Amino acid sequence: MSDTSDAANPVWLNATSCSLDDFRAIVDVETKREAVPLAVQIEGNIPIYDGSAVRAAYGNTADAKAFMAEWNRVFASGAGIIVIKNSFDDLELIDQVTGVLNQIIAQERDGQSGSGDHFAAAGANSRVWNAHEKLCMAAPELFARYNANPVFAMVSQAWLGPQYQITTQVNVVRPGGKAQVCHRDYHMGFQTAEELALYPASIHALSAMLTLQGGVAHCDMSVETGPTKLLPHSQKYLPGYFAAQLPEFRAYFEENFVQLPLNKGDTVFFNPATFHAAGENKTADVDRIVNLMQIGSGYGRSIEIVDRHRMCKHLYPALRQMITAEVFTSDDIDCIVAACAEGYPFPANLDIDSPLSGMAPESQQHLMRRALVEGWSTTEFEQSLDAQSGRKRSH
Numbered sequence: 001m002s003d004t005s006d007a008a009n010p011v012w013l014n015a016t017s018c019s020l021d022d023f024r025a026i027v028d029v030e031t032k033r034e035a036v037p038l039a040v041q042i043e044g045n046i047p048i049y050d051g052s053a054v055r056a057a058y059g060n061t062a063d064a065k066a067f068m069a070e071w072n073r074v075f076a077s078g079a080g081i082i083v084i085k086n087s088f089d090d091l092e093l094i095d096q097v098t099g100v101l102n103q104i105i106a107q108e109r110d111g112q113s114g115s116g117d118h119f120a121a122a123g124a125n126s127r128v129w130n131a132h133e134k135l136c137m138a139a140p141e142l143f144a145r146y147n148a149n150p151v152f153a154m155v156s157q158a159w160l161g162p163q164y165q166i167t168t169q170v171n172v173v174r175p176g177g178k179a180q181v182c183h184r185d186y187h188m189g190f191q192t193a194e195e196l197a198l199y200p201a202s203i204h205a206l207s208a209m210l211t212l213q214g215g216v217a218h219c220d221m222s223v224e225t226g227p228t229k230l231l232p233h234s235q236k237y238l239p240g241y242f243a244a245q246l247p248e249f250r251a252y253f254e255e256n257f258v259q260l261p262l263n264k265g266d267t268v269f270f271n272p273a274t275f276h277a278a279g280e281n282k283t284a285d286v287d288r289i290v291n292l293m294q295i296g297s298g299y300g301r302s303i304e305i306v307d308r309h310r311m312c313k314h315l316y317p318a319l320r321q322m323i324t325a326e327v328f329t330s331d332d333i334d335c336i337v338a339a340c341a342e343g344y345p346f347p348a349n350l351d352i353d354s355p356l357s358g359m360a361p362e363s364q365q366h367l368m369r370r371a372l373v374e375g376w377s378t379t380e381f382e383q384s385l386d387a388q389s390g391r392k393r394s395h
Contacts, residue, residue, distance in 0.1 A: 013204060014197045017239040020248050027233040027256070031079045038070050044258035045079050045232040051086035051151060051265075058150035058331060068158035071269075075159050075212070080235035081270040087151045087216070088265035097146050098218045098289060100139045101170050104128055125177050128170035130304050131291065135168075136311045136340065140318035147339035148332040155269050156295050156338075159212045163298030163343030163363070167306055171278070173226060173288040179280040182231075182253040185213055185272035186294060186303045188241045196241050204238055208273035210300035214293035215269075217262040225288040226279030228268065229257040235273035244275055253277070269293075298344035308342045309389055312368055315340050317378045333372060341365040353391040364388065 010017065031045045039047035049067075057063035074082055088094055105126045128134065136143040147166075156164040183189055188196060188207040196204070221227045231253050234240065243249040253275050262268065270276065281288050296302035319336065322328055328336070342364040353361040362370075367388055371381040 009201075011200045011202075012197065013201050013239045013242060015193055015242045015246060018243040018246060018249070020252060023234075023237050023240075023243060023249065024252070026236050027231060029233055031232065035078055036070060036074065038067055039082075040085075043083075043260060046081045046083055046230070046258060046260060047074060047079060048083045048085060051084050051267075052089065054084055054087070054154060055089075055150055058154060064154055068154055071155060071158040075235070075269075075271045077236065079232035080274040081230050081232055081268065082155075083260060083262070084151055084155075084267045084269070085263070086265055087267040088149060090145075091265050093142070093145055094216075094218055094265055097135065097139075097142050097291075100135060100142060101128060101131060101218075101289075101291070104131070104134050104138060105170070105172065125174060126170075126172040130167065130306060131170040132166055132168040132339075133306050133308075133311055137314055140315045141322065143340075144315065144319055144322060144328070144336050147336050148328060150331065150335055151267060152293075152295075153335045153338060155214065155267075156212060159209075159271075160295060160297045162338075163365075164212075164338070165296040165298060165302045165306070165342070165344075166339050167294045167296065167302050167304045169292045169294065169304075171290050171292055173278065173281045175281050175283050175285060175287070177226065177281040177288075179226065179229070180277040182229075182244055182250045182257075182275050182277045184241055184244045184275065186211055187300075189244070189272065191241070193242055193245055201238060204241060207241070208235060208271055210297045211272045211303075212293075212295045213270050213272045213274075213276075214267060214295065216291040216293070217264055217266045217268075218289040218291055219286070220264050221262040221288055221290075222283075222286075223259050223261050223279075224282045225286050226281040227259055227262055227288070229253075229259050229277045229279050230270065231257050231275040234275040235271040240273055240275070249275075308340065308364060309385060311340050312364060312385055313382055316368070316371070316381050319372065320375075320378070323372065333369070337365050337368050337372075341368045347392070349391060349393060349395075352393075353388075361391075362388070 031042050031047060036047040040050050041048050054067060057067055071082055105128055237243060259279055294303050345360045345363040348361050355361050367384060
């Protein structure tokens with residue numbers, strides 16, 4: 001394909017669109033302190049935030065929006081990456097969730113399922129695909145407590161707006177586990193150069209706005225354990241999906257990446273177009289365990305099939321009991337429901353699923369919140385959920 005109408009703003013991209021000099025000019029910049037005033041420090045060009053301050057801001061709309069606005073600018077035109085220290089102050093909760101995830105790993109190993117990993121050699125690590133649904137089904141109370149964390153909600157909304165869709169994939173990298181190669185992530189990061197060339201530049205720019213990458217450290221992660229290698233500011237390079245596959249760009253990445261240690265309960269989030277790669281675990285006795293988050297826009301397609309109908313049914317009775325016991329605030333409930341239920345009401349059959357008000361039918365999230373507020377029984381909720389699902393058909 002050729003495009004000569006505007007050489008400065010080409011519609012069609014390919015590997016020849018990539019210039020290492022242009023890339024270097026974009027990434028070889030300093031993250032200015034005045035651009036991230038709410039960060040407690042900047043390390044390796046990456047702004048770092050205090051989780052306790054973030055959680056405290058959630059109950060105040062102005063404070064929450066200030067953090068979210070700053071993060072949006074970081075993801076779009078800044079470093080592309082943030083670290084939030086102490087995102088979880090309850091480390092016992094992290095350990096309890098880790099215990100359930102390890103049980104799932106053992107069950108899948110014994111059953112020889114869930115063994116595939118598109119980045120690591122067989123046996124080098126353990127991967128739990130769709131850990132989000134599996135945790136909910138195995139331990140709904142823990143799922144609720146884990147996802148009540150407002151950090152997830154604030155960061156997700158900062159980049160994707162409401163109706164985001166959380167998926168998680170647990171990764172355990174054992175001693176000796178090798179590093180990944182430099183890459184960008186889903187959507188376009190999973191396509192070949194030949195496939196990428198079929199999409200106009202506008203979609204290359206759009207792809208990075210449809211998802212957000214993240215990770216929760218489930219153990220202390222020194223640099224020796226191999227935390228994610230990141231190249232700040234690299235998300236801003238438009239032909240980057242091609243560049244990430246080219247040897248000269250991968251070599252530049254290896255010479256310039258940033259690798260920050262994390263403590264248990266810390267989180268890292270980044271624009272999926274950021275050049276990144278998991279590091280090598282050089283320790284002799286530490287299994288590095290991270291709950292990877294791939295959060296999708298309600299307007300896009302998530303990476304994994306997640307049966308949110310099934311999750312809602314399983315979570316609802318546990319959530320009702322915890323609400324009765326006053327375990328959660330209303331803000332907590334909002335975070336939990338957003339993490340579990342489908343927030344986007346489409347696609348819909350508007351012949352049989354007419355809007356209750358406005359222009360859209362009720363979403364799964366709206367239905368679940370309404371049921372919790374009005375104190376529906378589990379049977380009432382399940383019947384209404386089934387009826388709603390039954391209306392999502394073409395005839």
